[in-house]
Amino acid sequence: MPAGRCGCCPPDTAPGTSSRSPARTPTNRWAGSPRSPLAERFAREPALLQESGCTWNFLLCLDPDGASLAGRWLTGLPGEGLPGEGRPGEGLPGEGLPGEGRAAAEASPTLRGYYRRFYRPAFAAQPEFPPVMSDPRPVMPESEALVRLIDELRPVVQFSLHGVEVGGSFLQLTRAVPGAAAAYRRIAADLGIPLEHRPFDGMGWLAESPGVLVLPDSGPTEERDPSGFTSQATWLYAMRHGTVSAVVEAPFWSVAGVSDPRPVAEPRREVAEASEILLGRAKQLEAVVGELGPRAPETPEEIAHFTAARELMDIGPGVVDTWNSAELATTVGNAVSLGVAARRIPLRAAAMMRQALGGAPALDTLVEAWARELASTFDARWVPVTDQTELQIRTMLALARALV
Secondary structure, eight states: OEEEEEEEEOTTSSOOEEEESSOSOTTSTTTTOSOOHHHHHHHHOHHHHHHHTSEEEEEOOSOHHHHHHHGGGGSOOTTOSOTTOOOTTTOOSSSSSTTOSGGGGGGOOOHHHHHHTOOOOOGGGOTTSOBOTTOOSOOOHHHHHHHHHHHHHOOSEEEEEEEEEEEOBEEEESSOOTTHHHHHHHHHHHHTOOBOSSOSSOTTSEEETTTEEEOOTTOOSSEEOTTSOEEOOHHHHGGGGTOEEEEEEEEEEEOGGGGOOOBOSOHHHHHHHHHHHHHHHHHHHHHHHHHTOSOOOOSHHHHHHHHHHHHHHHOHHHHHHHHHHSOOOOBHHHHHHHHHHHHHHHHHHHHHHHHHTTOOHHHHHHHHHHHHHHHHHTTOEEOOHHHHHHHHHHHHHHHHHHHO
16 A cells, blocks of 8 residues: 655756655655655765765655545554453554664554554556556546656656555565565565565566566566456656556554465465455455445445445456466465465455445444454564655665665
């Protein structure tokens, strides 16, 4: 779930490396922020900027509307917590920005509190995913603005900073960069953040396990989500200028199991179990919503939540078809990733439908139960915001050094 866009160019050409905030999905903790930790570090350490050998451009927020909805879980508003929130070691919601440094571990948020305010735009409302030629929907003004910026800057490398609520970290590169994968893995290991052995995203990309996906030379010119949604992703658009695009994903809550390289004896059985969970929970959510009777969202915020939730409730069959057509769950780590995804999709849908329909108690109960189960099943551990940010900053600097 992204947040920032940033890019770097050689100093003797147009401005250079680019970095931006919320782009594909505005759930990253930088989303909508008027500040960039990397820019602040350059201001404090001018030598670091000079060493990078390029000009950096920061797009702090590509999707302010989405960021304003997604960022509410960070505001600490009273009454955000679910019943029983705040057990020892879990932390209390509503105590300022969560996870700011290891010393604030006692104030770490919980998954249940997070999903109370969850928002992720529908695919067509995400500026990083402009429509393909066969898609009749109009291009979003935000997408047009980003494309114009890419054409103007022609960066050597652009970074799209993403965050995902539960799982591990991974790096997507539109071109192989010598030394980049090793540097990224060292950074993640130093911070104690697990790498997805085979990430759930980038199904058409080459998996250089652990944690790295590289677009093949004859790779797709369009980005296809596992649900089947296809777009002209802006990280692919930039390739016409020779730009390397890097998508850097950092988890809010890490799951150590996603990095387990051990082989699985029966991969098809693991895929079948994950598929059953995904389709079964989508059906369960459909039944709960149906029992609430005809209720229509009224405000723009409710409509946005409803549209995104409805989409997630309908994509299950497409996702399962993708899982069954790919070589997945061959390692324990990838089987764990599938298990997380199978639970995460319906939980996201339930969380947004709850907000779209006025916080119905039946949906409250469902969100609480599924969030608890997700956290306990995979022993999800909060990653301090400082570590999430450091992972992305160090990765950007390492890639810039390799390319400039």
